[in-house]
Amino acid sequence: MTxxxxxxxxxxxxxxxxxxxxxxxxxxxxxxxxAWDEGxxxxxxxxxxxxxxxxxxxxxxxxxALRDERVRTLDDLVARWRALLPAFxxxxxxxxxxxxxxxxxGLLPYLAPGxxxxxxxxxxRSDALLEHRLIEIADLAATGHTEASLALLHERVQPGGTxxxxxxxxxxxxxxxxxxxxxxxxxxxxxGDLGRPVPAGAAPAAPGGTPAARTGVPADLPRPAYQTPxxxxxxxxxxxxxxxxxxxxxxxxxxxxxxxxGRSQLVTRRHTAAGPHHRVHAVAEAGMRPHFDQPxxxxxxVGAFLREKGLT
Numbered sequence: 001m002t003x004x005x006x007x008x009x010x011x012x013x014x015x016x017x018x019x020x021x022x023x024x025x026x027x028x029x030x031x032x033x034x035a036w037d038e039g040x041x042x043x044x045x046x047x048x049x050x051x052x053x054x055x056x057x058x059x060x061x062x063x064x065a066l067r068d069e070r071v072r073t074l075d076d077l078v079a080r081w082r083a084l085l086p087a088f089x090x091x092x093x094x095x096x097x098x099x100x101x102x103x104x105x106g107l108l109p110y111l112a113p114g115x116x117x118x119x120x121x122x123x124x125r126s127d128a129l130l131e132h133r134l135i136e137i138a139d140l141a142a143t144g145h146t147e148a149s150l151a152l153l154h155e156r157v158q159p160g161g162t163x164x165x166x167x168x169x170x171x172x173x174x175x176x177x178x179x180x181x182x183x184x185x186x187x188x189x190x191x192g193d194l195g196r197p198v199p200a201g202a203a204p205a206a207p208g209g210t211p212a213a214r215t216g217v218p219a220d221l222p223r224p225a226y227q228t229p230x231x232x233x234x235x236x237x238x239x240x241x242x243x244x245x246x247x248x249x250x251x252x253x254x255x256x257x258x259x260x261x262g263r264s265q266l267v268t269r270r271h272t273a274a275g276p277h278h279r280v281h282a283v284a285e286a287g288m289r290p291h292f293d294q295p296x297x298x299x300x301x302v303g304a305f306l307r308e309k310g311l312t
Contacts (some may be wrong), residue, residue, distance in 0.1 A: 008065040008084070008224055009138035011038040015055040016111070024092035024297040024311045026118075028060040029081070029100030032236035033192050034150065034229030036062045042097055045120065049093075050303045054312045059088060063100045064236050065224040074239045078106035091115055093112050093311060096122045098288065099236055101258075105245040106274075108252040116309050118302065119258040121288045124245040124273035130266060134237045141233035159263035159287035175247070178262050246273035255309040259298060279305075 015023050028042055039046055039060035042138055049056040066080040069236035081103055085091070093116045093276050096104030101122010106119060123130065133156055140149035159256045227235070249256070262267055264287050273279045286293035 007133055009036040009038075009062040011060045012040065013060065015048050015056040015057050017052050024056045025088075025090055026056045026058045026095055027088050028058060029063045029089045029094075029096040029101050030037075030060065030063065031098030032233060033234055034146070036065075042120075042291070043093070044291045045118075045302060048299045049306075054303065054306050056093065056306075056311065057109040063096075063103055064227065064232050066221075067235055067239075068160065068222060068225055070222075071235075071239070072100055074106060074243050074245075077239060078103055078222060081107060085110060093118055093306075095119070098122060099240060102240060102243060102245065105249050108248050109253075111252075111254070113253045113255045116305075116311060117252065117254065117256040118305065119256070119272075120291060120298075121260050121264065121270040122258070123240060123243065123267045124249050125271055126243050127271065130271060131241045133266060134240055138234045138237040141230040141237075141274060144230065146230045146233065149230070153233070156265045157288040158265070159261060159285060159293060160265050161263065161312050162287070179191070230261050235251050249273040249278070250275045252278075255262040255305070257281065257301065257305045259290055259301060261288055261290045261293065264288050281304070 014121050017023075028039065028046070030036075030039075031041055033041060039058075042060065046058050047062070048054060049058050056128055059190075063077070063081070066084070067077055071080065085107065091111060094104050094107065094111060095118045096102070097120045099122075101119040102124070104117060104119060104122060104125050137149050137153050137156065138150060140146075250273055252275065256274065257279070258266055258272050258274060260272060260278045260280065260282050262282040262284040266288050269280060269282050274280050283290040283294045291298045
């Protein structure tokens with residue numbers, strides 16, 4: 001794994017075959033995580049994309065790195081990523097998970113017409129229930145209860161009906177011990193947007209410290225600033241309120257596969273959009289992270305999509 005000089009936290013996963021000009025390139029936009037995890041949130045899908053039979057080069061980026069206090073809507077964040085897209089070169093497959101999936105859909109009008117899109121639990125539109133559940137998590141982070149916010153997020157990404165005893169301590173328990181706010185989070189570590197553990201203190205360092213960190217960014221694009229876990233949770237989740245990306249998605253002429261969990265408590269089929277030549281697939285026994293809940297099914301779906309669309 002290497003890191004590129006695009007001034008945002010970036011991880012490159014090479015294909016597991018001999019490198020060559022024929023390899024397609026996938027750009028993956030990350031979900032809301034309390035800290036950058038170098039693509040761990042998407043590991044099963046990355047494995048499928050880079051496998052010998054597929055052989056894609058995969059670049060994973062921290063979607064929230066371009067958010068600051070001036071980014072108030074998803075459109076604002078999409079605009080910043082649109083300015084940075086040329087720094088990543090040719091994009092054959094644009095991927096996004098959760099918030100990253102929403103941003104990816106907002107970027108579809110700015111891709112080559114034949115570019116493919118792979119989305120996992122990335123809402124194209126929100127509704128009252130989704131917004132209520134996300135704001136509930138964001139409000140806990142905003143009031144200093146980061147550990148409780150993470151615990152509730154973990155509960156929400158599980159398939160509906162999952163006993164709480166199978167996961168980390170319940171939200172109620174976390175709330176009782178969250179008086180330390182971010183200090184408690186740093187002491188215990190954290191779980192990401194998809195419930196994957198990330199190490200405490202793993203948030204991206206302030207940028208600009210090396211020549212590589214100062215290259216590849218348009219002059220008018222603000223440099224990424226360090227965000228605490230609470231700021232990332234609070235600011236990132238609120239960006240999914242009031243969105244409607246359906247026109248951009250339905251107009252995209254290229255292939256698109258959107259995978260959601262059939263038992264998701266957050267993003268469901270009703271939050272997706274698709275054109276007549278696109279496909280939305282619900283994984284029956286999965287929640288917000290179908291690629292971890294049912295990895296074999298998702299791997300088969302992704303592999304078939306790559307073959308059908310000529311990306312392997």
